[in-house]
Amino acid sequence: QTITAVMQSGLRVMDPVVSTAFITRDHGYMIYDTLLGMNEKFEIKPQMAEKWEVAEDQKTYTFTLRDGLKWHDGAPVTSEDCVASLKRWAQQDSTGQVLMTMVSDIAVVDGKSFKVVLKEPTSLLLESLAKLSSRPAFMMPKRIAETPASESIKEFIGSGPFKFVASEFKPGLKVVYDKNKDYVPRSEPASWTAGGKVVNVDRVQWAAMPDQMTPVNALMNGEIDFIQQVPFDLLPMLENNNDVNVEVLDKLGNWTYYRFNHLHPPFNNKLLRQAAMHAVGQDDVLKALVGNPKYAKTCAAVFGCDTPYADTYGKDVVIPSNIDKAKQLLKEANYDGTPIVVLQPTDLAMVAPQPIVIASALRKAGFKVDLKTMDWQSVVTQQGNQKSPSEGGWNIFSTYSTLATSGNPFGNTTVAANGTKAWAGWPEVPEIEKLRLEFARATDETKRKEITAQIQKLAIDEGVVGPLGQFSVPAAYSKKLTGVLASPITVFWNIKKSDK
Amino acid sequence: MIGSASHPRKPGPSSELRAPVLEIDNLAVQVVGEPPVRHILEDISFNIRPGEMLCVVGESGSGKSVTSLAVMGLLPPGSLRTSTGRILVEGEDILKASQARLRELRATRMAMIFQEPMTALNPVEKVGEQIDEVLRIHTKLSRAERRAKILEMLDAVHMPDVERIYDSYPHQLSGGQRQRVVISMALILEPKILIADEPTTALDVTTQKQILTLIRELQKKHNTAVLFITHDFGVVAEIADRIVVMNKGRVIEVGSRDDILAYPREPYTRMLVSSVPSLVPKQRAALKSDIVLDLKELSKTYAGRGFFGRGRSIAAAQGVSLSVRKGEIVGIVGESGSGKSTVARCVVRLQDPTSGNILVHGDDIAKATGSQLRPMRRRVQIVFQDPYRSLNPRRRVGDSVIEGLINFGQRRDEALNRARELLGLVGLSADAMERYPHQFSGGQRQRICIARALALDPDILVADEAVSALDVSVQAQVLKLLDEIRERIGIAVLFITHDLRVAAQICDTIVVMQHGRVVEAGSAAEVLTAPRQDYTRALIEAAPGRDWDFQNFRPL
Amino acid sequence: MQAIVNPLPGESSGQASGELPSTVSAPQTASVLKQLVGTLKSGPVLVAFVILCVVILAALSAPLLGTNDPVAIDPGSRLRGISPEHWLGTDAYGRDTYSRVVYGARVSLIVGAGATIMCILLGLLIGVVAGYFRAADAIIMRVMDGIMAIPSILLAIALVSLTGGSILTVLVAITVPEVPRVVRLVRSVILSVRSEPYVEAAISLGTPAPTLLVRHMVPNTIAPLIVQGTYVFAAAILIEATLSFLGAGLPPEIPSWGNMMSEGRMYFQLLPGLILYPGIVLAATLLSVNVLGDVVRDVLDPKMAKKS
Amino acid sequence: MLPYIARRLLATVPVMVMVAVVVFAILRLTPGDPAAIIAGDDATAEQLDKIRQTMGLDKPIYLQLVQWLARLMQGDLGVSLLSGTPVLSMIGDRMGPSLALALGTIVVTVIIAIPLGIIAAWRQGKLLDRAIMTLSVLGFSVPTFVVGYLLIYSLSIKLGWFPVQGYKPLSEGFWPFAQRLVLPVLALSGVYVALIARITRSSIIEVMGEDFIRTARSKGATERVVLMRHALRNAAVPIVTIIGIGIASLISGVVVTESVFNLPGLGRLVVEAVLARDYPVIQGLILLFSFIYILINLLVDLLYPVFDPRIRY
Numbered sequence A: 001q002t003i004t005a006v007m008q009s010g011l012r013v014m015d016p017v018v019s020t021a022f023i024t025r026d027h028g029y030m031i032y033d034t035l036l037g038m039n040e041k042f043e044i045k046p047q048m049a050e051k052w053e054v055a056e057d058q059k060t061y062t063f064t065l066r067d068g069l070k071w072h073d074g075a076p077v078t079s080e081d082c083v084a085s086l087k088r089w090a091q092q093d094s095t096g097q098v099l100m101t102m103v104s105d106i107a108v109v110d111g112k113s114f115k116v117v118l119k120e121p122t123s124l125l126l127e128s129l130a131k132l133s134s135r136p137a138f139m140m141p142k143r144i145a146e147t148p149a150s151e152s153i154k155e156f157i158g159s160g161p162f163k164f165v166a167s168e169f170k171p172g173l174k175v176v177y178d179k180n181k182d183y184v185p186r187s188e189p190a191s192w193t194a195g196g197k198v199v200n201v202d203r204v205q206w207a208a209m210p211d212q213m214t215p216v217n218a219l220m221n222g223e224i225d226f227i228q229q230v231p232f233d234l235l236p237m238l239e240n241n242n243d244v245n246v247e248v249l250d251k252l253g254n255w256t257y258y259r260f261n262h263l264h265p266p267f268n269n270k271l272l273r274q275a276a277m278h279a280v281g282q283d284d285v286l287k288a289l290v291g292n293p294k295y296a297k298t299c300a301a302v303f304g305c306d307t308p309y310a311d312t313y314g315k316d317v318v319i320p321s322n323i324d325k326a327k328q329l330l331k332e333a334n335y336d337g338t339p340i341v342v343l344q345p346t347d348l349a350m351v352a353p354q355p356i357v358i359a360s361a362l363r364k365a366g367f368k369v370d371l372k373t374m375d376w377q378s379v380v381t382q383q384g385n386q387k388s389p390s391e392g393g394w395n396i397f398s399t400y401s402t403l404a405t406s407g408n409p410f411g412n413t414t415v416a417a418n419g420t421k422a423w424a425g426w427p428e429v430p431e432i433e434k435l436r437l438e439f440a441r442a443t444d445e446t447k448r449k450e451i452t453a454q455i456q457k458l459a460i461d462e463g464v465v466g467p468l469g470q471f472s473v474p475a476a477y478s479k480k481l482t483g484v485l486a487s488p489i490t491v492f493w494n495i496k497k498s499d500k
Numbered sequence B: 001m002i003g004s005a006s007h008p009r010k011p012g013p014s015s016e017l018r019a020p021v022l023e024i025d026n027l028a029v030q031v032v033g034e035p036p037v038r039h040i041l042e043d044i045s046f047n048i049r050p051g052e053m054l055c056v057v058g059e060s061g062s063g064k065s066v067t068s069l070a071v072m073g074l075l076p077p078g079s080l081r082t083s084t085g086r087i088l089v090e091g092e093d094i095l096k097a098s099q100a101r102l103r104e105l106r107a108t109r110m111a112m113i114f115q116e117p118m119t120a121l122n123p124v125e126k127v128g129e130q131i132d133e134v135l136r137i138h139t140k141l142s143r144a145e146r147r148a149k150i151l152e153m154l155d156a157v158h159m160p161d162v163e164r165i166y167d168s169y170p171h172q173l174s175g176g177q178r179q180r181v182v183i184s185m186a187l188i189l190e191p192k193i194l195i196a197d198e199p200t201t202a203l204d205v206t207t208q209k210q211i212l213t214l215i216r217e218l219q220k221k222h223n224t225a226v227l228f229i230t231h232d233f234g235v236v237a238e239i240a241d242r243i244v245v246m247n248k249g250r251v252i253e254v255g256s257r258d259d260i261l262a263y264p265r266e267p268y269t270r271m272l273v274s275s276v277p278s279l280v281p282k283q284r285a286a287l288k289s290d291i292v293l294d295l296k297e298l299s300k301t302y303a304g305r306g307f308f309g310r311g312r313s314i315a316a317a318q319g320v321s322l323s324v325r326k327g328e329i330v331g332i333v334g335e336s337g338s339g340k341s342t343v344a345r346c347v348v349r350l351q352d353p354t355s356g357n358i359l360v361h362g363d364d365i366a367k368a369t370g371s372q373l374r375p376m377r378r379r380v381q382i383v384f385q386d387p388y389r390s391l392n393p394r395r396r397v398g399d400s401v402i403e404g405l406i407n408f409g410q411r412r413d414e415a416l417n418r419a420r421e422l423l424g425l426v427g428l429s430a431d432a433m434e435r436y437p438h439q440f441s442g443g444q445r446q447r448i449c450i451a452r453a454l455a456l457d458p459d460i461l462v463a464d465e466a467v468s469a470l471d472v473s474v475q476a477q478v479l480k481l482l483d484e485i486r487e488r489i490g491i492a493v494l495f496i497t498h499d500l501r502v503a504a505q506i507c508d509t510i511v512v513m514q515h516g517r518v519v520e521a522g523s524a525a526e527v528l529t530a531p532r533q534d535y536t537r538a539l540i541e542a543a544p545g546r547d548w549d550f551q552n553f554r555p556l
Numbered sequence C: 001m002q003a004i005v006n007p008l009p010g011e012s013s014g015q016a017s018g019e020l021p022s023t024v025s026a027p028q029t030a031s032v033l034k035q036l037v038g039t040l041k042s043g044p045v046l047v048a049f050v051i052l053c054v055v056i057l058a059a060l061s062a063p064l065l066g067t068n069d070p071v072a073i074d075p076g077s078r079l080r081g082i083s084p085e086h087w088l089g090t091d092a093y094g095r096d097t098y099s100r101v102v103y104g105a106r107v108s109l110i111v112g113a114g115a116t117i118m119c120i121l122l123g124l125l126i127g128v129v130a131g132y133f134r135a136a137d138a139i140i141m142r143v144m145d146g147i148m149a150i151p152s153i154l155l156a157i158a159l160v161s162l163t164g165g166s167i168l169t170v171l172v173a174i175t176v177p178e179v180p181r182v183v184r185l186v187r188s189v190i191l192s193v194r195s196e197p198y199v200e201a202a203i204s205l206g207t208p209a210p211t212l213l214v215r216h217m218v219p220n221t222i223a224p225l226i227v228q229g230t231y232v233f234a235a236a237i238l239i240e241a242t243l244s245f246l247g248a249g250l251p252p253e254i255p256s257w258g259n260m261m262s263e264g265r266m267y268f269q270l271l272p273g274l275i276l277y278p279g280i281v282l283a284a285t286l287l288s289v290n291v292l293g294d295v296v297r298d299v300l301d302p303k304m305a306k307k308s
Numbered sequence D: 001m002l003p004y005i006a007r008r009l010l011a012t013v014p015v016m017v018m019v020a021v022v023v024f025a026i027l028r029l030t031p032g033d034p035a036a037i038i039a040g041d042d043a044t045a046e047q048l049d050k051i052r053q054t055m056g057l058d059k060p061i062y063l064q065l066v067q068w069l070a071r072l073m074q075g076d077l078g079v080s081l082l083s084g085t086p087v088l089s090m091i092g093d094r095m096g097p098s099l100a101l102a103l104g105t106i107v108v109t110v111i112i113a114i115p116l117g118i119i120a121a122w123r124q125g126k127l128l129d130r131a132i133m134t135l136s137v138l139g140f141s142v143p144t145f146v147v148g149y150l151l152i153y154s155l156s157i158k159l160g161w162f163p164v165q166g167y168k169p170l171s172e173g174f175w176p177f178a179q180r181l182v183l184p185v186l187a188l189s190g191v192y193v194a195l196i197a198r199i200t201r202s203s204i205i206e207v208m209g210e211d212f213i214r215t216a217r218s219k220g221a222t223e224r225v226v227l228m229r230h231a232l233r234n235a236a237v238p239i240v241t242i243i244g245i246g247i248a249s250l251i252s253g254v255v256v257t258e259s260v261f262n263l264p265g266l267g268r269l270v271v272e273a274v275l276a277r278d279y280p281v282i283q284g285l286i287l288l289f290s291f292i293y294i295l296i297n298l299l300v301d302l303l304y305p306v307f308d309p310r311i312r313y
Ligand SMILES: Nc1ncnc2c1ncn2[C@@H]1O[C@H](COP(=O)(O)OP(=O)(O)OP(=O)(O)O)[C@@H](O)[C@H]1O
Pocket: B031, B040, B058, B059, B060, B061, B062, B063, B064, B065, B066, B067, B076, B079, B080, B231, C006, C007, C008, C009, C010, C011, C012
């Protein structure tokens, strides 16, 4: 039995350590396994690890692997493999990098166990090993994990529930996974990336379709079984179809936001950032982007609503569109009419509408706006450009992230505020940087909540990031499929396919 | 109606007893669609008997072709249609016949040969197949039978190597051979009537002679009635039994050959016949004036085609030497492809000569380029054959005439005055300046071209077949004009023609070319009356109607 | 061969110098206009003319035709059907479809006409050089071959990411790959006209090359260029739609029939009007341009007219 | 003949080199960074630099060009920056669908357009002619993707005659192969049918004015024979020329069709590669396109003598 799934993009980069692309991450969860998993209650659970032991001083963690773990080439999984994988991952991953500043040693204890020695106690170790996204800590055989971190791996062997079929791989078009018959699932029920990954089909085939209409038609015509992300505008076509389920699987969802360029006028002026944040209203953005209110909701929290660190500070600033207030701030700041360059990608439905709505709101407030259209790839390249807008730089761009990634101050790159070293936009708010480090060290949840609330306040007040609202993208699948799991990661275990 | 079409004064001996195969009775053709009815043909009546050769003559546009197309039922459906009259082919009125019946009749009862052998054949089909098509349409013969019949027919038109010809494409044949193919196609089913619309006009004299002989021979053999359309009175004198004279869509006069040529009744006919230039050269005193143009060993080789084509070079002119004196008209004659135009084009430097010298008043212009060439352009001018394409249709005549003057820096108003003068010189009124070329007849256009060429006061005028496209009547006027101008301004003229009659009329000196070489040169009288070369003699002998003195309405 | 060329129809003998034939057949500036006006008597031509006039007028006077701001978004009332406020409904951003169709006429006409003009001017210039100056020919034609081999989408995406999407980049992306075709056409006309006797006559009158080209050769390219032009016009508007489809077209804010259809495609089962309305206007415009192009061609080139 | 072909093919080398160099320049001038795509949009500058280094993108452009050309001389088109797959094998993989689509389109176009053009020429000026010509202009004014959606909606979803998307190679059987091609071919043919029908009509009308047509009629040939046997073959050269140009410009049309019908062909590859700035893939594709283009031109030229014996090489 084969499940044919249309994913939101084609798989081209296959090294989940090099790339943070969602499709690469999803691919990673198919063929690799992680030491720890996370369940729907945000609890960290053992996955490849049988168990872990923490020393008295809270500084030494010893992980022991489960029995029967095997690489797809038949070799047993050893602790050496895991140590090598961890090291490669930590070099590349942003959370991993922070973690490594607190780690003094990672060492093999015996064939089945290894230990991580910390300089100071932190919960970051377990959290990052159980990290859902993006760039989870996948385990690979040692010889592969020894590839330099900036170079892509060339062999795709993991210990996960599916095997990659190299001979049928067509970059960007098609990936085929066979059931890994040697995989020993855990006995707990599957939940997110934790629990038993029981595979009930022989094959999973991923396809990518460039035109969004095609998969919808194909699903209605019974040619495919699963669409990872249904474009909102096409939902009505599927919702009325009796052979198809439409369901939000990623209940966490995504948040969309925009960034100011803090380096150049006019948005090096905090007042004008505030003005813009007052002008832009989340409702308009969400209507243009999502349309159906069932799948969208306004949210001011930079770590997402419905996540442990949700916070409502600033909701009166970022949620409604308050043109009068914006005008007033504009006047106060003596806005000189410098045109605002807004980058607008045209080829990606999930990011195309935001700039249009932002531009419209800013114009209403009295800003002069120059909407610059380009393909998404150009936006990605442009956003790193620190030059002034008149020299090819930008003032505003907008994108979205999954909350699975952005739910804490480390996964969420938008709150990094260390000036030109920060992510595109380059806000410089030293207090935030301090708070982030504190967060890493804090082990107590209430303390952490306090810290994140402070970050939230600073992020809104300083205009570090402008939240535009939250949305979930529904998946659609044929009624032939049962046991489709809701999870922030699209997973194909547990699914059964009937013939009718 | 003038003349009694159905009762020729002197019916030919062989045809008088038999009923006519074709009878045209009171035929009128009109233009479709225009509210004021415009007739192209009116009141056309004449007939042909079996075995008779009926020539239709008349100036361009007089309706000769339209008449023949009407007989074939091939009038262009969107634009012309018969309005009254009858066309009886063996007693059957083809104007009443259905399309299917018409198709049956074509090629079996009546067949047609067209003027242009170059375009009358489908260029992408083997000629054998094209003849075969006639048999396939009209007979039930087997493939082998048809082939045998075609080969026999090709043999009958004196084609060499008939098997090869059968499998040749039209472009692989010469003009004469193509015309033979067309004739084979027309005659293979032995139709009762053959209509030949200027079948030899596009051929050179020697080929023309062969084709005329061939038609005559086949006509005798099958007793075919031939309707022969031509504007060449030489041909008429040679072959006609009877003659129909047409003018402006009407039949002017019908009569036996001798009647029309010797005793034309209508002034129009008289005018036409007397316009035919005489083959007897005018006696002129040899000129002793300065040599204006001197060609020394001029050669031109056309290189094969460029980058990708296989090189196949043609020596179009080889060591041509000749000279033209002030006030002299030097004629170049020779059959098609002998290199006449090549010489002319080298002289005006539209083509770069490969070697040799072109001395204009002693200056060699053969190698001049760019800026050196410019002053020389003033001194040598050319008039081309085709009056319809020699003037830019988008420009007023006045602008065309002054173009050269403006190029050489004259003020516009002065140039316009000069143009007016020149148009007067060539016999056109000054209001011609404001009009466009299409508003003039061919003859008038040719005069405009001459005026344009004269505008720069050239020393040398090159006329490449300048009168070949014109009707005899117009031709006579243009020739007269050239002669006058020569007298008046003493210009030297290099006159290229394939028509020996014209050459005889106007040239002081004649140069005969063959295969790119000068084979004979001398005064017009010498060359035409006492040719020294066989080739020249053959050319003269091939000229049709040599034994008729048209100016004096009598045989020689 | 001494071909005696058959005279054009309407040429009677005319021995007397003053006599003029009655039929007029060749082009002539004064009468071209009159002839063009005359063609309006035919029904289809009149309809085409009226449609094109209406479209052009609509483009010019778009703000006066009861339109709203075509760029103004109103996500609150998106994807509405026909209503008194929105005569043709609204699109996915709640923009007024009617206004966008009307304003789209501006952009689409600019894209169509702009590409046509640029193609023809460039093609004419390069084609004339290639056709007249034999030395340059081989090189120019090789370069043209090379340009033709670069797909327009690549060019469009490159330009759009280089300079941002704008009418100009779209125009360039459409024009560049089309130019070689115009060049070929012009070149072939120039090559065939070179040996026309009236051109040779002008040469022997010492007419300098630029004058020769402008006066005697280029006018012959006009009729075929008009035919080619109507094709480029249609192609440009369609390519613009295709570029929008691929995300490399005009900025989505700027309304054009092409990007409206491309944006509307997602709703083609829900709200077919989003494709239909611009589509209908586009089809009508192209049809009119074609009919009128043929008419102008016929008037300018009686040879073609006789045949087709 | 053979030397001619050899010369022509040789003459393509400079064109292809020119195209290669120009495209190389265009690509490198275009903003966009494959490293950013590989790493994802929250990669740090340092990580990007490292990736660029490993891919050799940090070297000066001319050096990259020289290296690329040098490898090209050895027949090596390089590997995809993203997936590491050899460009040649990627192109090979994608060739089939595009070729099938293009050939299918040509065949369908010729089968539909030429008879339409002949009929229009035959009924010149009549209602039928007008109708055909009007339809052909309409064919021009509907974007391919709209045609595609309409076909899918009516023939697949509503009637269920054809699958809505996908491709099966011929090796999996003719019917599965053909079934998936019908709709894309129809969608893509629209514009070409319109174009070629017009050209056919006007070429035939032009030929119908020639003298030999009159000759054929005077033989007693029926209009059908005149049209089909005499006019059509003589009109073939311009028609073949336009078909040639059409095929060359198919590449752009193929992109949209392949997207709408999810055919894994070259058109899609080129868009994907351009959007992802996968330089080696783009360069390889452009080389391929210009070669195909030149080849088609050559083919068209070689076809001329078949239709017109006057043309010889
Ligand atoms: N299709 C047509 N529509 C309108 N007028 C036509 C048409 N064909 C010929 N004519 C006119 O009919 C007249 C007679 O033409 P026709 O071709 O019969 O002349 P002709 O005597 O054969 O001349 P030539 O010696 O030049 O061949 C001319 O004035 C010509 O303009």
